[in-house]
Amino acid sequence: MDMTQERPPSYRTSSARKGILSLVPEAAREIRGRRRLIRYLSQAELKKKGTDTFFGNVWWVLDPLLQMAVYVLLVTVIFARSQPAYPLFIFAAILPWKWFTTITTDSIASVSGQDKLIKQLQFPKIVLPAATMITGVTEFAFGLIPLGGMLLLMYPDRIHITLLWIPVIAAVQFTFSFGFGLILAGLNVFFRDVGNLARHVLRLWFYLSPALYGEDTVLSLGKSHPTIEHVMMLNPFYAILNSYRNVVYYGTPPDFVGLGIVMGGSLVLLVFATVIFKRLEPAFAKIL
DSSP, X not given: OOGGGXXXXXXXXXXXXXXXHHHHHHHHHHHHHTHHHHHHHXXXXXXXXXXXXXXXXXXXXXXXXHHHHHHHIIIIIISOOOOTTHHHHHHHHHHHHHHHHHHHHHHHTTTGGGHHHXXXXXOOTTXXXXXXXXXXXXXXXXXXXXXXXXXXXXXXXXOOGGGGGHHHHHHHHXXXXXXXXXXXXXXXXXXXXXXHHHHHHHHHHHHTSTTSSOHHHHHHHHHHOHXXXXXXHHSHHHXXXXXXXXXXXXXXXXXXXXXXXXXXXXXXXXXXXXXXXXXXXXXXXXXO
């Protein structure tokens, strides 16, 4: 594919500072108008990841299973804590968390890692993190394969109609992840320490999210440490991971109230992130 064909007929520079209300619609038009380029970049990234390792994209099936095995050993054997069907209990949270951490990490380098392309061509840079997000959706779909296998082979009694809510929960997570990744992608061009800092933040974030433990543990903790409980409930992944676990493990509807609040906040975050990214975009080529 000749990406020079994706160059707009008259590329507008950002020498004239645009208003906030015009930046968000402009970004939406750029993403919609560069669908072919986004698809091409996403396919190229999937192909690159598939050829860099022996197992390729099969790692999206193996990796969450291996993580699950480690935590099952840690919690059920070493800490001797019992939880019915614990592999499914933890996998329902590990899979979406892996999706979030992967696209966050990839988004950070999505712009700074394409310095040659940015210097050679004039195109809306927002397509770069957008392509990363689409790649992440495809990889998450790969991860649903072992989840389906676990349900069919190990826990057929936990197959419920509530599984149909997974795309709705994923849409909320995608919106939040897009806004979060967009900010980091823009900032990383100017501050290369963003990637190093993000690794530590994501590790702490994981343990503050109900992945290894459930909602009951948080509520129990709140009896002696109510402040900690309130802080943990402010975590957007409190509602997201609990909702995944509800529909996969418990066979109950997702936390609609929590998801609604997260979705509203995510839309605000996405608008804010888009404005920040578009404000920083004119300086990308100079910095890189």
